[in-house]
Amino acid sequence: MLRKFSLLLVFLVATLTVRASTILIPMDDTQTDHLKAYGITYWVLDSEIDAWWLLNYRGGSFAFQHSRAFERECLTRGVKYEVIPDAKFDAIIADIANPEKNMDAMKLEKAPKIAVYTPTFNFREGTSVQPWDDAVTLVLTYAEIPYETVYDTEVLGEELAQYDWLHLHHEDFTGQHGRFYRAYHTADWYRRQVAYQEKLALENGFNKVSQSKLAVVKKVREFVGGGGFMFAMCSATDSYDIALAADGLDICAEMYDGDPVDPTAQSKLDYTKTFAFQDFKLRRNPLEYEFSDIDHNPRRVSKDQDYFTLFDFSAKWDPVPTMLTQNHFKTVKGFMGQTTAFNKRMIKSDILVLGENKPADEVRYLHGNFGEGFFTFYAGHDPADYQHFVNDPETDLSLHPNSPGYRLILNNILFPAAKKQKRKTK
Structure with missing residues (x-):
């Protein structure tokens, strides 16, 4: 019984880890609607969720924590997005931080009025x-x-x-x-x-x-x-x-x-x-x-x-x-x-x-x-x-x-x- 409980706990932790993910909105020439992508990012900020502006990364991409509501909004507005594991996002941030790369990650905190x-x-x-x-x-x-x-x-x-x-x-x-x-x-x-x-x-x-x-x-x-x-x-x-x-x-x-x-x-x-x-x-x-x-x-x-x-x-x-x-x-x-x-x-x-x-x-x-x-x-x-x-x-x-x-x-x-x-x- 204890072994079954342990396996269940491992499964739940693994599931939560997989679900810990980030929405990346690429802003290079793969983006379907660059203009509405800004509206999505503003909407996320207006929902009191911080976002990242990845300067010089794929055309100045945006990123924020994943939620089904945010994903649905991207789909509704026709904005291309990618759902990536947090580990991959952390790797992107680490790459951006490389002093040899002309990139930076700017945190966006509040939707301007x-x-x-x-x-x-x-x-x-x-x-x-x-x-x-x-x-x-x-x-x-x-x-x-x-x-x-x-x-x-x-x-x-x-x-x-x-x-x-x-x-x-x-x-x-x-x-x-x-x-x-x-x-x-x-x-x-x-x-x-x-x-x-x-x-x-x-x-x-x-x-x-x-x-x-x-x-x-x-x-x-x-x-x-x-x-x-x-x-x-x-x-x-x-x-x-x-x-x-x-x-x-x-x-x-x-x-x-x-x-x-x-x-x-x-x-x-x-x-x-x-x-x-x-x-x-x-x-x-x-x-x-x-x-x-x-x-x-x-x-x-x-x-x-x-x-x-x-x-x-x-x-x-x-x-x-x-x-x-x-x-x-x-x-x-x-x-x-x-x-x-x-x-x-x-x-x-x-x-x-x-x-x-x-x-x-x-x-x-x-x-x-x-x-x-x-x-x-x-x-x-x-x-x-x-x-x-x-x-x-x-x-x-x-x-x-x-x-x-x-x-x-x-x-x-x-x-x-x-x-x-x-x-x-x-």
């Missing part, structure tokens, strides 16, 4: 659909990562403190209504936008939209300085820094704010206030669809040659930029926007360039620190739509589940889940 800065008013009668898409809200929705929206009133009302991560997209923080005047000032959606922005400014105690947007920019700066993470794309990148540099100056032509521009504004710009850019020149023609020479325009890059290369970083020494550049391709197809590419000469020396088109001498992707927080600027509008025009239909990401350009956005979304580390590169 995400806010998207976006208006909710009706651009067109009976609809809140904007005349352009927003790559971040598209990919968050596709990946099934929850987010909340904020706009001027919420930001000025100190609500940013509730969030870990803030996204800014196709926004004009200079108060010039995107410089759409020449092409769209008679369009109904443009008139609605202007009326809404002016009404919102007055409700928040400002006489001009430019003053209201500057106040928003300063609140975002406080958010980042206090330890938050800000991710900006398209015109929200350069217009953000221009607004900071032009603090106290009138750079808006009469058609935008009712009075003339300060003719001496250029000489009074204060570049010490900006996050990433310096020594830029404002575009003086108010009808031009461009704010400054930060945007690398005119470009001499044809569509078939429009690619940018991600930098290789030391995973063990520079985990932050390594996380932000995880991908299954090192060369990413370029895409246009109001701000398509950053002029390399205008980027401050302490900013970390993550991706560039070296032959064209333009930067597409950069990262920096401000105070206790971080920011990333990603040029272009929609990684899966080379030249997105006003009123074009939004991108269907089910047609682009393995988009390397969209992966860069999702790298930034998961980045705050890792324990904050300052990069060691000087």
